[in-house]
Amino acid sequence: MISSSRHTKQRQLVLWIVKSAAAGLTAEQVFTRVQQLQPTIGQATVYRNLKLLGDRGEVVVVEGDDGIRQYFGHAFHEQTFRCQRCGRRSVLKHIDLAVWLQRAWPRQHVFASRLLVQGLCRDCQRQLKRSLA
Numbered sequence: 704m705i706s707s708s709r710h711t712k713q714r715q716l717v718l719w720i721v722k723s724a725a726a727g728l729t730a731e732q733v734f735t736r737v738q739q740l741q742p743t744i745g746q747a748t749v750y751r752n753l754k755l756l757g758d759r760g761e762v763v764v765v766e767g768d769d770g771i772r773q774y775f776g777h778a779f780h781e782q783t784f785r786c787q788r789c790g791r792r793s794v795l796k797h798i799d800l801a802v803w804l805q806r807a808w809p810r811q812h813v814f815a816s817r818l819l820v821q822g823l824c825r826d827c828q829r830q831l832k833r834s835l836a
Contacts (some may be wrong), residue, residue, distance in 0.1 A: 713744050717752040721762045722776030729771055762814045778802075779815045786824040788831070795820065 710718075720736045721728060728736075734749045753774055757764035763775040782795040795818070804813045823831065 709751075713722070713741070713748050714752045714756070715749055717749055718756055718776070719763060721753075721774045724776060727765060727773030727779065731771055733774060741783070745747045760814070765815055765817065775815070781816070782820075784817040784820045784822065784824075786827055787821050788823055788827040791824050791826075793824075 710723055716737060717733060720733055720740075727753075730753055733753060734746050737744050737749050749760045753762070754763075757774065763777070763779045764772050765775065765779055765781075778801065780801045782798045782800050784790050785792050786793055798818070800816050800818055803811075804816055831834050
């Protein structure tokens with residue numbers, strides 16, 4: 704049995720793929736990229752290594768609203784506004800969540816965060832006002 708504390712060649716490849724990606728990758732996307740470079744590595748091996756790397760904190764695992772996990776090789780901070788009526792999403796650009804978290808918890812290393820603000824977008828507010836008038 705291979706010790707889970709070792710970095711096998713397969714694990715190093717999975718880690719390299721996640722860390723070199725510009726954005727988060729799903730497990731299926733990681734597997735597809737691994738297959739392009741090393742066709743003999745199976746899906747179970749890739750998924751097992753992603754879980755281990757996530758458990759160790761070597762990659763950041765973020766679960767989306769749809770339940771699908773994404774893997775990031777770098778710190779991940781997301782702040783989003785979602786309209787409760789139409790579902791439209793937009794990135795909140797006026798908030799630097801990473802800086803705020805560092806100030807709030809200076810002795811902690813926060814590598815992933817999500818802020819979801821929910822309300823009504825301007826278009827839905829206007830439509831609602833018109834329907835009530």
